[in-house]
Amino acid sequence: MEVVEVLHMNGGNGDSSYANNSLVQQKVILMTKPITExxxxxxxxxxxxxxxxxxxxxxxxxxxxxxxxxxxxKIVEKERKKHGFKSPEFYFHFNDLPGNDFNTLFQSLGAFQEDLRKHIGESFGPCFFSGVPGSFYTRLFPSKSLHFVYSSYSLMWLSQVPNGIENNKGNIYMARTSPLSVIKAYYKQYEIDFSNFLKYRSEELMKGGKMVLTLLGRESEDPTSKECCYIWELLAMALNKLVEEGLIKEEKVDAFNIPQYTPSPAEVKYIVEKEGSFTINRLETSRVHWNASNNEKNGGYNVSRCMRAVAEPLLVSHFDKELMDLVFHKYEEIISDCMSKEKTEFINVIVSLTKIN
Amino acid sequence: MEVVEVLHMNGGNGDSSYANNSLVQQKVILMTKPITExxxxxxxxxxxxxxxxxxxxxxxxxxxxxxxxxxxxKIVEKERKKHGFKSPEFYFHFNDLPGNDFNTLFQSLGAFQEDLRKHIGESFGPCFFSGVPGSFYTRLFPSKSLHFVYSSYSLMWLSQVPNGIENNKGNIYMARTSPLSVIKAYYKQYEIDFSNFLKYRSEELMKGGKMVLTLLGRESEDPTSKECCYIWELLAMALNKLVEEGLIKEEKVDAFNIPQYTPSPAEVKYIVEKEGSFTINRLETSRVHWNASNNEKNGGYNVSRCMRAVAEPLLVSHFDKELMDLVFHKYEEIISDCMSKEKTEFINVIVSLTKIN
Incomplete structure (x- = not known):
């Protein structure tokens, strides 16, 4: 499985689309606003x-x-008015892997811009937009061409499934039952990826450039902590149920692992300092409930839909597409059950950085 | 009909796709190379x-x-080696209307880059790519952010169907039987659009920036000359045959007009000088046969497929999608017949410009 080729959120505007199932991500963007600001x-x-x-x-x-x-x-408009300056030109670059549905994104830009003008008037910008396909674990932009890098709920994705974790049987992510070598391999891949990310961004940012990065993480120092691994453990349970029912071969599940790592703030700090291109302005965690909807009744349904929008393309690259409805139905049942019994939250790690030199 | 919303080449990689039916456009890019160079x-x-x-x-x-x-x-690599310089970073911006199939474009970038490295080695670049959705009759890029603007076989498209040409009955483009007011309206729209294009590009280009623009045009000073209008006249014939057969209402054809203008070099020169931001380095015409394929046997088929890849989305926005196979089958017959009797060529107008100041 080439992560670059298969990882993307569900496209379009349909029932299973990311566009219609990303309330958690929205909540996190709103929660992080003071740091972005x-x-x-x-x-x-x-x-x-x-x-x-x-x-x-x-x-x-x-x-x-x-x-x-x-x-x-809006942040810049408020600030530039304070200084009595005219609005800068805004140049927004939308980056994602080539599998992202850029067509839908581009076709909705017109309506968005109209909407924005309705909300904040005509005096800002102009705004220019570009789409940049590619992995952020490679160079994406010319040298010293960016002022500000923003990333929310993306940097926990690894560039590849870690090498040497064939022995992570029955699991699809780090779990309490994972061998220590699996945990180490996951961390190693994360350190490589995040270090590369920092190095490439430091080449692309201008002097004084800044980044605000939000990612799924954990507060505990234990990488197999329930606070970060539980959501995938439940998906593994759903898959293993289909193994029991003879619909998926056991080896198939054994060979599948999620290319993600949910770091602690201490790990983020360690890698940033080791890489050396950035200073940390702020490093914080926050929590968001799995079910970001106001409708508490359909919690399991909402969470499984959100996870489906995120993980389905990955699963389809490995398992039978026909099984997806069944997998996510089981997943929904399992999530519902567990949400009725315990507090279920994602941990966000947010780091605000400034490029040195 | 909003041209911005409906004009785009047929997407994907299928039989009717632009990607597989654009040999004429390829030939023109190759023919223009000395000027680009x-x-x-x-x-x-x-x-x-x-x-x-x-x-x-x-x-x-x-x-x-x-x-x-x-x-x-390749041009830059050859030149920079002559000077003993290291390769610049290349920053390519792919612009087209939001309906263009950017997803397919982005997903084929990886293979293209690999191919390019195979052909010219590893010593160039790096190359960065972005997609910029929007009409080039608006601002697309920040001020002074571009060195070089290239455009081939696009600038004959107008931003809209000219106003006040409801009386162009039986035709779908300028034709000998078009009222003079129609011809004037077409030219007026072209002058507005091309002037805007020049103004916006002059804002986006850096000092000394250049443009090489190739568009369908004509050599004659008569805007209804066969050399530029015939290809659309034949499509009008195909549509009118379906009117005769009762499959399309006459009013439907009367109300349809192609948003295109094929200028003469003199018109291009006049507008560039009037707008005033650019000097003309070269202004030339060239000719390319309607059938760019080496296979002369299927001329009508090739030409109608090429035109279908270009014009189908426009037609579908106005006529019944179900009729397209029939329309282009008729068109093919008509083209075949006419190609067997006369010399059929497109005229290209190529202009190379430098920004003043």
Missing amino acids: QAMIDLYSSLFPETLCIADLGCSLGANTFLVVSQLV | QAMIDLYSSLFPETLCIADLGCSLGANTFLVVSQLV
Whole structure:
């Protein structure tokens, strides 16, 4: 499985689409706003760029992609008015893997811009938009071409399934029953990937450039902690039920592993300092309930749909597409049951960085 | 009909796709190479940019889009080696209307880059790519952000069907039987559009920036000349045959007009000089046979397929989608017949420009 080729959120605007099942991600963008705001204000009022170049890495598509844009435009508009300056030109780069549905994103840009003008008037911008397909674990932009890098709920994805974890049997992610070698392999891949990410971004950012990165993580120092692994453990349970029912071969599940790592703040800090291109302005965690909807009744349904929008293309690359309805139905049942018994939250790790030199 | 919303080449990689039916356009890119080359060499060896920012406006998708990229990279590589410089970073912007199939374009980028490295080695670039959705009759890029603008077989498309041509009955483009007011309205729209194009590009180009623009045009000063109007006249004939057969209502054809204008070099010169932002380095015409394939036998088939890849989305926005096979079958018959009797060529107008100041 080539992660670059198969990882993407479900496209389009349909029932299983990411665009219609990404309330958790929306909530997280809103929760992180104070940190984004501080970083952008600091950046703007130290550089006053004529053209403000911003990249959203792992932008996906839908309302969340545009929420980030409008948040950033509003922050800058407020700040530049304070200084009595005219609005900068905004240059937004939407990055995601080539499998992302850029067509749908591009075709909804017109309506979004109209909407934005309705909300904040005509005096900002102009705004320019580009789509940049590719892995953020490679170079994506010319040297010193960006002021601000934003990424929300993307950087926990690894560039590949870690090598040497064939012995992670019965699991699809790190779990309490995973051999220690599996845990180490996961961390090693994360350290390589995140270090590369920092190195490449430091080449692309201008002097004084900033990044605000939010990712799924954990507070505990135990990488197999329930707070980060449980959601995948439940998916493994759903898959294993289909194994019991003879619908999936056991070896198939044994050979499947999620290319993700949910780091602790200490791990993030360690890698940033070791890599050396950035200083940390803020490093925080927050929590968000698995079910971001106000409708508590359909919790299991909402969570499984959200996870489906995120993970289905990965699963389809390995398992029979025909089984997906069944897998996610089982998953929903399991999630519902567990949500009725315990507190289920995702942990977000948020880090705000400034490029050194 | 909103041209911005409906005009795009047929997407994907299928039988009717633009990607598989654009040999004429390929031939024209190859024919224009000496002019592109001269402009790029002049640009590179006067600015020696560290990052070379290039936009292909109306890029569409498929082999032609990549042919332009590899042509430009090769030209610069040859030149920079002459000067003993290291390769610049290349920053390619692919622009087209939001209906263009950017997903297919983005998903074929990886293979293209591998191919390019195989052909010219590893020493160039790196190359960065972005997709920019939007009409080139609006601003698309930040101020002074581009070195080189390239556009092939796109600028004859107008931003809209000219106003006030309801009386162009029985025709779908300018024709000998069109009222003079129709011809004037077409030219007026072209002058507005091309002037806007020049104004916006002059804002986006850096000092010394250049453009090489190739478009369908004519040599004659008569805008209804056969050399530019015949291909659409034959499509009108096909549509009118379906009117005769009762499959399309006459009013439907009366109300349909192609949003295109095929200018003479003199008209291009007049508008460039009137707008005032650019000097003309070269202004030439060339000819290319309707059937660019080496296979002369299936001329009518090839030409109608090529025209279908270009015009089908426009037609579908106005006529019944179900009729398209029939329309293009008739069109093929008519084209075949006419190709057997006369010389059928497109006229290309090529202009190479440098931004003043």
